[in-house]
Amino acid sequence: MSVLTLEGVGFDYPGLKVIDKLDLTVAKHELVVCVGPSGCGKSTLLSLLGGHLAPTRGRLDRKGQSRTIYQDGGLFPWLTVRQNIAGGLPHSTPAEARDKKVDEWLEITRLSEFAGTYPHQLSGGMRQRVELSRALAAETDILLLDEPFSALDYQSRRRMRHELVATLAERPRTVVMVTHDIEEAVMIGDRVVVLGSRPTSVRKVLELTGGRSRTPASPGVAEAEQAIMDELGLS
Amino acid sequence: MPSPPEVATAFGEEIASGRLINDIIASLYRVAWGFTAGVLAAVPLGLVIGRSLATRHALLPWINFFRSLSPIAWIPFAIIWFGVGDPPAIFIIFIAVFFQIALATSAAVATVPKIYYRVAEDMGLSDADILFHITLPAIMPQLVTALRVAIGVAWMVVVAAEMIAVRSGLGYLIVDARNGLRMDLVVCGMITIGAIGIGLDILFSRLTKIPSVRWGFDR
Known part of the structure; x- marks a missing residue:
């Protein structure tokens, strides 16, 4: 059952098209991580998912209440x-x-x-x-994470990642997280959604297996990381 | 310039006669009323202006216009409207405080991080809850600073107002002493005004120690 459904969603600020023709579904208790270039509209996407903004175009269906965790200052x-x-x-x-x-x-x-x-x-x-x-x-029902660990040092970030995964294992939620950290995305995401530059839409979706506590040596992690880097033109 | 012993003697006379205490009470009474009324009227207006861009654009030029006028310039009108005695002095203090606090409050509200409102929206808070549980506590540090400045201005203004509009208070004490060429009493009045000014600032600075306000000063 999908908890979040976006069909052809677009969002414009006055004179600026931020999101266009974005399709995405998030299943119940799934952890989806969105990565993309800086300024591509990742946080705007979370604002749409959280109901803080309304789509300019397309359909967004959200089943349940959400809470957002911000990078800092929330x-x-x-x-x-x-x-x-x-x-x-x-x-x-x-x-x-x-x-x-x-x-x-x-x-x-x-x-x-x-x-x-x-x-x-x-x-x-x-x-x-x-x-x-x-x-x-x-x-x-829904947890939205807006680069929640980016203000932390490397060790704290890793520890928080483990805590999030452990907590979700005990108390499952549907989670959408945006991050600029590709390593973080492939370590914990059930799926990683690669967003293109503005106006953003989904460019690639990677399914990851083997649980949410992956390490860089876990099967498929290096390949997924490379695939994202290729997609974002970072190789 | 009177010598320190002359000033000390004048202090002794004024305290013994009870006049200094009466003048202090008269000045503080006017400041208390004018300041309280000014703050109570200005904070709600500042909240409205700060939250609404349209209201801000409509009212801010007027607030800035009146803020630029010295409160003392209102004395002729104050006397015409309220006669003599406490009311004109209280009105002038009100004017001095009102525009300052309204501007400071609106500026503080306009800078409350949007993230607080988004979190509040997630929590399903009502507009009233947002006002009392988010906006007001979020602006408290800036408001406390504005109150500290405003009480200092109110104290300066009451002394000036008392020199013209009333026949009691520390301002009147100084004018009366000058008319009688009692410079020892003038200095006595000046020292008292300065000391009470320091006292008021210390009193208001204690607001920064309130735990739910302290965060704005602990950086």
């Missing part, structure tokens, strides 16, 4: 870690259940001892863990 700096995560929960959640859920996510993301701290007092990796907790705690 946390509310005036709220503590606990308050940020709690703020992401549905308003109807009773206070007791809210506290329990927040405690659970603080535990999962190893942030319990930082529950009372403010985002600016945390490292970049910890802030992203809070973002992840807030988005996942909301238990929405």
